[in-house]
Amino acid sequence: MIRALLRLNTQHRISLYFRDTPPPNLFPASPLVEQRVIPFPRLWTHLRFAAELWRDHPDATWVPAHTLPVVFPGRAAVTIHDLGYKHFPGAHPTGTRRYLDWSTRYSARRASVILADSGATADDLSRFYGTPPSKIRVVYPGVDAPPVTDIQAIRGKYNLPEQYFLFIGTLQPRKNIARLVQAYTKAALPDVALVLAGGKGWLYNPAWTDGVDGVITPGYVDEADKGALYAGALALVFPSLYEGFGFPVLEAMHCGTPVLCSSTSSLPELAGDAALLVDPTDVNAICEGMQAMAWDGALRQSLSAKGFAQALRFTWDAAAQAALDALESI
Numbered sequence: 001m002i003r004a005l006l007r008l009n010t011q012h013r014i015s016l017y018f019r020d021t022p023p024p025n026l027f028p029a030s031p032l033v034e035q036r037v038i039p040f041p042r043l044w045t046h047l048r049f050a051a052e053l054w055r056d057h058p059d060a061t062w063v064p065a066h067t068l069p070v071v072f073p074g075r076a077a078v079t080i081h082d083l084g085y086k087h088f089p090g091a092h093p094t095g096t097r098r099y100l101d102w103s104t105r106y107s108a109r110r111a112s113v114i115l116a117d118s119g120a121t122a123d124d125l126s127r128f129y130g131t132p133p134s135k136i137r138v139v140y141p142g143v144d145a146p147p148v149t150d151i152q153a154i155r156g157k158y159n160l161p162e163q164y165f166l167f168i169g170t171l172q173p174r175k176n177i178a179r180l181v182q183a184y185t186k187a188a189l190p191d192v193a194l195v196l197a198g199g200k201g202w203l204y205n206p207a208w209t210d211g212v213d214g215v216i217t218p219g220y221v222d223e224a225d226k227g228a229l230y231a232g233a234l235a236l237v238f239p240s241l242y243e244g245f246g247f248p249v250l251e252a253m254h255c256g257t258p259v260l261c262s263s264t265s266s267l268p269e270l271a272g273d274a275a276l277l278v279d280p281t282d283v284n285a286i287c288e289g290m291q292a293m294a295w296d297g298a299l300r301q302s303l304s305a306k307g308f309a310q311a312l313r314f315t316w317d318a319a320a321q322a323a324l325d326a327l328e329s330i
Helices: 002-008 044-056 094-110 119-129 151-158 177-187 223-232 247-254 267-271 283-295 297-311 316-329
Strands: 014-018 033-037 060-063 075-080 113-116 136-138 164-168 193-197 215-219 235-238 259-262 276-278
Touching: 002 014, 002 316, 014 044, 060 316, 075 094, 075 316, 094 119, 113 119, 113 316, 119 136, 136 316, 151 223, 164 177, 164 223, 164 247, 177 193, 177 283, 223 247, 235 247, 235 283, 247 259, 247 267, 247 297, 259 267, 259 283, 267 276, 276 283, 283 297
Parallel strands: 014 033, 060 075, 075 113, 113 136, 164 193, 164 235, 193 215, 235 259, 259 276
Antiparallel strands: none
16 A cells, blocks of 8 residues: 555655564655654554654654554544454454454544545444544555466465365454355365365364365465465355455455355455355355355356456555545545
């Protein structure tokens, strides 16, 4: 987002604040941009960053991840990605959930404008915190096409069969892993594996997959391998219970992989008519969707073609222009 913003900006002086030194050449050089590293061990946002803002008094401050400093001068924008902790409080450690609730509520009130990752997140802000819709801008993130390397080599690396459904994401209750595995078992597709790629998250339950034939759990996969994993899959299956913005859906579409995903939260916004949408709470609906993907080659071909076009709608240049417009508005 920042790289695209710097490309588009022609008039504003931009200061980038870092706790840790960023990699060299992370951002394009520009006479309008200053990078400032201000290390601090704890409470960086509320103490060290805030102190710098008091010194600099910028015309607008943008924090792209939920939490504005408690006390700082001037007008601000904040990006709020999702309110999953409101929908599924039990899926977060108590301390984390309470901090997210407090900091997001405060930031939504303190900010002059809020950038929400999706219409679903915008609706949640109004529902849970009473945020006026006029204060919110929906700014969809861009989604880059993952590079596709040698598909056969990646299959060999992760010991995958020729045909498999793919899920990519942290294995946690919010991702609906238990129902996905139940649906896969019920679908009775012995020639198609179910690959659950991702690290084990908070409240992961081994019982979700123990003793289930055909389920493969390779753990966290290398970023460089994701494109080939998508491209080699029969379909992406992503029946998540809640997403503020589901990157895997659009990454899979970029790779020509047909998508089955939930009909809830932000996912219908992202998928449009380019995915097979199912009720994530209905095991039978997920099962029937997986069977349709396995048996109907014409359906897969149609969704693949639509998916390419749908994924191209989400670019970082468009996101950065919307963010720049929001900042200029305050």
